Amino acid sequence: MLRLRRPNASLVLRALLVVVLAATSAAANEAEKAPPDLARGARLYSDNCGRCHNARGPAEYSDAHWPLIVTHMRVIAGLPGEQARTIEAFLRASNNPPPPPRRLGRLAAVVPAAGLSGSELIERYGCRGCHVIGDAGGSIGPSLRGLFERRQADWIRVQIQTPREHNAKTLMPLYGLSDAETSAILEALRAAR
């Protein structure tokens, strides 16, 4: 019995192996490294990660653990792999502890934000993934329309630079922005209204 069955089983296995190998070699260059697109990551996160349960904040898990969770979620939700990796990169980029003071001090002192404008920084860091700014954006965070009517500029500055000072469990990423970048973003937000 066993001997009769064996060739069949191994044939099936071998066929499966061929499929697997073909698929993996086709998929081999999927994972090529490029700087993660945070704006897209934030948008995909806000599109997908609050669908079944409340969105879980980037700071809840470390870089070491997010890949395990995002893979689990990818399988449950049937998320395309490329989107899952983009979300993972966004989460890993958004859970950072504050930069060491030396670095922050240096950045704050050395770097005026002349290279990228405030609205370019907003694009790059993906603020619209979670907030409506101007006339477009996601809904995980509050709309930033009318922001300056309800908040003091100093308060907003703290929120952008160190959101955890206002809410220790915030979903908002800690980007470690310099003073100059923060000012540029603040001005762009004021202009967008």
Place this chain on the structure above:
Amino acid sequence: MRSAALVVGVALWVCAQAAEADELGDLRGVVTEQGQLIDELRGELDELRAVQTQEGEEVPAVAASPASDTDSLPASADGEVTPEYVDERIEEFETAPQSRFLISGYGDAHYRAVEDGPDGFGFGFNPGFHFRMSDRLHFNGELELGLQRDGHETETEVDLEFAQIDYLLTDWMTLSGGFFLTPFNAFGQRLHPSWINKLPSPPPIYGGHGEVGIIPVVSQVGAIVSGGATLWSDSSKFNYAVYVVNAPTIEEEDDEDVPLDFDFKSTPNSSSDVGYGARVGFLPIPNLEVGASYQTGKVAGSGDRYNLVGADLWYDFKGVEWRAEYVRLSQEFEDSSPSTQGYYVQASYRLDNLILDSGEWWGQVGRVEPVVRWGQITDYAPNERRQLALGLNFWVYESAPLKLSYELNSGKGGEDRFFLQFSYGF
């Protein structure tokens, strides 16, 4: 006799050799991979050595220059934030190591009062385990430990919720095997953990855990292919799952022959009958998912066919979250095919859509979420059961709700119930 033993022996040896040859092939692959890795590492080491000697040579120059603090900052000379600088900082986030193992899961404590008793406390504890064997190969498992008050006895429950191996074949296809939560409709696979479910009890169409329903929240033993892909834009997509499982069996405790009372868990398979099924989910826009599910097969041993048809909907309309599901279970006997069907519709609204957390005490009102759920089942008798559940949640954290609910149950065996539950997803 002896020659027969010899033949069997030789046959076994050949089999073992064949298996070994496969293993050898695998091992060879591993060794080649390791060899490549070592070569790569060697290359990196050489690069590092080169950098170190350069740095060594530059030490005096650096010491003399007060501007050395800007080391690797790709900002231009007048200190602008360049796109390269921002990209580099983003890339820096990527360097942390990965872990192979994580424990997560959820727990809850609750109090339940039933119109004609028994009332009582209870809790649930569901630790989950995630292992990453490689980038593509993952294992996920979850246990369910709990106490349930049943009449005058308190019973300990230890259950396996799921245990599955996932192989990420391509970006749009994952192969999984083991004991997996059946991807039939939404609640069973995706919404039943107590920190996710917006009410302390499952929707009336779901049974198990002392609840009467049409289908249980259940895992089945088998193999599954699942995945998804985008359609016309980044935020319109579909997902799918196709599976084969051991056939369900007739519940053994039942003395009388009640149709449609199956044990879906059936492991090991008591016959070679199988069930198979599929679910397709469609998300034309990011705030809408429509799903259709089907499962059919033979009831183990009996030869009768069973059919499960389902549909599920999720829609987030300006912060009001709508969920609805329909299910119909039928069994085909020679002369009849009894069926049970039901549905539920749920709406919930988190008040932080209206009130921002301002740091003032009343900002906490944003954590409150009212929920309403209406459901109905009609069985083959036909008996009808209806349920209206009203709930009020307070989200202590995003994964920790304090839930209060009152259920009005009518129809056969319907008793009103009150729940207070605190749940924590960790």
